[in-house]
Amino acid sequence: MCGIVGAVAERPVNRILIEGLKRLEYRGYDSAGVALSEAGTLNTVKAVGKVANLEAAVAESGVSGHTGIAHTRWATHGGVTEVNAHPHISNNEIALVHNGIIENHESLRAVLKDDGYTFLSDTDTEVMVHLIHQLRQQHNSLLDSVKAAVKQLEGAYGTVVFDKANDNEIIVARSGSPLVIGLGLGENFIASDQLALLAVTRNFIFLEEGDVARITRDTVEIYDINGEPVEREVVESNISQDVSGKGEYRHYMLKEIYEQPMAVRNTLEGRLDGDRVSVDAFGDQANQIFKDVKHVQIIACGTSYHSGMVARYWLEQYAGVSCNVEIASEFRYRESFVHENSLLVTISQSGETADTLAALRLAKEQGYMASMTICNVPGSSLVRESDLAFMTKAGAEIGVASTKAFTTQLVGLLMLTASIAQEKGRDQSVIVNAIKTLPNKLEESLNMAEGIEALAEEFADKHHSLFLGRGSQYPIAMEGALKLKEISYIHAEAYAAGELKHGPLALIDADMPIIVVAPNNELLEKLKSNVEEVRARGGIIYVFADKDSNFASDDTMRVMNVNHVEDIIAPVVYTIPLQLLSYYVAVIKGTDVDQPRNLAKSVTVE
Ligand code: G6P
Secondary structure, eight states: OOEEEEEEOSSOOHHHHHHHHHHHGGGOOSEEEEEEEETTEEEEEEEESOHHHHHHHHHHHTOOOSEEEEEEEOOSSSOSOTTTSSOEEETTTEEEEEESOBTTHHHHHHHHHHTTOOOOSSOSTHHHHHHHHHHHTTSSSHHHHHHHHHHHOOBOEEEEEEEGGGTTEEEEEEEBSOOEEEEOSSOEEEESSGGGGTTTOSEEEEOOTTOEEEEESSOEEEEOTTSOEEOOOOEEOOOOSOOSOOTTOSSHHHHHHHTHHHHHHHHHTTOEETTEEOGGGGOTTHHHHHHHOOEEEEEEOHHHHHHHHHHHHHIIIIIOOEEEEEEHHHHTTSOOOOOTTEEEEEEESSSOOHHHHHHHHHHHTTTOSEEEEEESSTTOHHHHHSSEEEEOOOOOOOSSSOSHHHHHHHHHHHHHHHHHHHHTTOOOHHHHHHHHHHHHHHHHHHTTHHHHHHHHGGGTTOSEEEEEEOGGGHHHHHHHHHHHHHHHOOEEEEEEGGGGGGTGGGGOSTTSOEEEEEOSSTTHHHHHHHHHHHHTTTOOEEEEEEGGGOOOOBTTEEEEEEOOOOGGGHHHHHHHHHHHHHHHHHHHHTOOSSSOTTOOSSOOOO
16 A cells, blocks of 8 residues: 655665655555655656656656655545645645545645645645645644644544755654654655665664654654653664565566465474474463463454464364454444453554554453464564564565465464464364474475466456355465455455355356365365256366365366365465466466555555
8 A cells, every 4th residue: 555755864865765665566556756855946756657657757857855755655535646646745845745544634625725725636635734834834843733733633644744944854643554764874764664764774663653753864853642752662673675576486476475385484483392382482471361261353354364264263173262253344343242361363464454453452442351463564563562473474575465474374373273272281283293294285285386377278268256165265265266356357256165055056157167175174075065066057167176085177177186285284285276376367367466456465544
């Protein structure tokens, strides 16, 4: 979703800003812009489409500056146009970029219009810059004007502002959208994601909710939600800088699919102790919490929600605790029942998804015994605001469609299941021993790529598809359908195979491919009956099946064999062929695999 980069330096910051935006491209956006200040002159350059378009436009304009702000926009209010792209400017004096949504923009706009401000764009953001400009006439400093302005704002913002009259400072404010200050030597930076600044610094200060800060080349002053000066910890990042390389791969998504055995190895490293999960895998207080827990409430969005759906099967079967899984945007807007000794678990690749974060904050007021996050980004809001954090070690995931984050989340959830089982005196060795085989099993499933690439040809002219699974493979079917729709734009639905008769059978014909996930488990015979129901109605079936499942390819059925795996880890292993299928279908269709239309990597607005 939207990205922010800002810098105040002695050297020209054009390159730093453009490079920073490029590092945020993976988040998804539709236009970009930059405002640069030099010797009392404020210049703005904007472009629709890729950051490369902006880069070319900046080069052509010849503008430069030692203070600047830049933005990638993912449209919410107002279409994808240069005028609506950020930065927004008030009276050719103040420049501002914003992530988030200002909910009371209409009432603010009406007041500002009455006061003589002219609005050029259709965005909610433009009210902020005019409001700050208006308040600037009453306050001694830009800092005080921003502090006064945020008091009038409802909604979410991460915002960065400067005034060309005093361009040795930038003012930033955070509420609901993350911002991180990057510390340099004689220069300082701001961004919505530390990845944007890794080329210029490793030292970061993560702003907290309600913080406002004044940043100059040599100083950083931070004020908390009550306006009091605060010190915030400086964190040294050890995240890999190498987020730009696709290496030998054509797309980030393919690279990330192939990184999964390594990502799982990294996630397991140092966290297993013989046939047990090591006591400190989930943090100091975890043991007591796992002993006492009777219920787990999982909250997540998108792909992360699907990993939670799988975990419900595991936690109830192997750990003997009840489990509910809910989409964050639903959970946060209803009155839900809090079970006795309930552990709240959020799952998120980014740790910044607006709905998941809001759900965590709500749950903290509701009497859960503790909160835990399974997350891929150190220092993210979910990690900082949860009692316990299990960090997946997938590394930076750039492709919008999540792959290695999902499989490492599943690993984290398997370890959570084993840890709770352990504390409840149950046998968890079967889980741990199966987990250990995962990296090799994932490698084996990647060997299916060539066959799946050939199979993908048959999907390219299809408009609809149906994914079927049973038990813990049902969420894997859901994840397979999500991947296909995200990147190939083919309508894909997933059903628990037992539900076929209750509706989807009406859709079956030769133009509707049916994808079936069929490991050799106790539900296999039931699943085979479901497959026959589809065949009897003329459907073409694509089965991903255990070698011993005894499916045979013929005119109406293509069988892709998957090596045998322990039932408990089968959901992780069967994910891989479905990812590969979506990938190759998308490549054949020529879609933008890494940045599919209309989607964002990190959804920081609700
Ligand atoms: C977006 C991304 C998905 C992701 C979802 C939840 O929709 O495109 O890939 O699964 O957000 O994000 P999170 O970072 O919370 O896992």
